[in-house]
Amino acid sequence: MSLKLKLTLLLSSLFLVLLLNTSIVFYLDQEGRSKLNAVTRTHLIIDESELLYNDVISAETGQRGYLLTHDASYLAPYYSGIKESQSRLSELNNLTVSNKKQQQQLSDIRLLVEQKFAELALTIELAQQNTDASIKKAISVVQSDQGKIIMDQISEKISTFQDDERQRLDIERKEFRHNRKVITFIVSIQIPLFILLSVLCAVYIRNKLFKPLNLLITNTEKLERGEKPDTTHYTAHDEIGHLLKRFYRMSKIIHKKTAKLTFQANHDHLTGLLNRTELESQLIDAINLCTEDSKVAVIFIDINKFKELNDHYGHAVSDDILKETAKRISSSTRADDDIYRYGGDEFIVIMHNTAKTSHVEAMIAHLIAQFKRPFEVANQRIEVSLSIGVSIAPDHSCDALQLIKNADTAMYKAKTTANKTYFFYQSNDEN
DSSP states (O other): OOHHHHHHHHHHHHHHHHHHHHHHHHHHHHHHHHHHHHHHHHHHHHHHHHHHHHHHHHHHHHHHHHHHHOOGGGHHHHHHHHHHHHHHHHHHHHHTTTOHHHHHHHHHHHHHHHHHHHHHHHHHHHHHHOOHHHHHHHHHHHHTTHHHHHHHHHHHHHHHHHHHHHHHHHHHHHHHHHHHHHHHHHHHHHHHHHHHHHHHHHHHHIIIIIHHHHHHHHHHHHHHHTOOOOOSOOOOOOTTHHHHHHHHHHHHHHHHHHHHHHHHHHBOTTTOSBOGGGHHHHHHHHHHHOOSSSEEEEEEEEETTHHHHHHHHOHHHHHHHHHHHHHHHHHHSOTTOEEEEEETTEEEEEEEEEOOHHHHHHHHHHHHHHTTSOEEETTEEEOOOEEEEEEEETTTOSOHHHHHHHHHHHHHHHHHSTTOOEEEOOGGGGO
């Protein structure tokens, strides 16, 4: 076998290994994008199903208000709830078009929602006749509990629907994490593997080509001068440096893409904040590191009357309010604090290394001051306020989920207490 053929085969083998590794990583990267899209879609399905139930409740609330007061303004949430419910059912149908089981469950939910809206429409129509007999009949329809039975069935069906989606979400998350681990593993072995092959190739080329050639030239010169040939001198050569640079550049691109996909999986697409995916595990780690002199505060933040803002201004303005809220919360916290969008209009701040509650109060005071300035959205000035609850580890609990629950309880107390924006959790808040 000629030296030329050997060198060609060696270099071809090196190129094929690089191409194979690159192809594998590219394939896994595309698969990871697909899995990330599946996670995002399932999150959206769960959120839309929750909003669907809220819309049905909103329609029922408007119906009850109209029956009690005969005030036509109560019909606004009734009609809005019906319209939004129909829109969300269509959206859910599109999102689950490839899942026959969920399509069947949606069909059952749609039927129950239509039955519920038919019952609401009947009572409103009777009330609008404004006769003693029609009003009495409308009340009897409400008191028959048929509407409650249907609402219970809707709630049960939606809960079952969401449970199925959450199970799917857990599977999709595991698949996505596994995909990221595989890519990380492959990338981590690519560089040392390629370096090893490159070194072997360089050694082979030097020993089989350059070393003999240099020895021949040197010895020829010495023979011309009448000197004794010397075979102990070799000149080192590194002919593959350029190729290695290209490989490092490719690896850098792959790492950048991996970091981008990981960011998208762990962050809220609207606000750019962390989402709740890693909240529990990160909070557990923080609790494990906390001491009496370095505590962890969980600050639960909720936007007051966000649903009314959404109904009044629309989704686009509501999204801008959420983004501006995230910015103002971020500007009020320290660099080492973690901020999460917990869901809807709820945010959670994990405040690390907190020695005194006064430090937390100072942060909250700064945050409240930020919200005294109206939001300027779509050429409108909108007043936005917050309700805030705080729980502290280890004072209130050393369990991550319990800390979040305690902060939520304190937040609800602030929301239901006049002229109070925030409360620290107290054990008697549960009563």
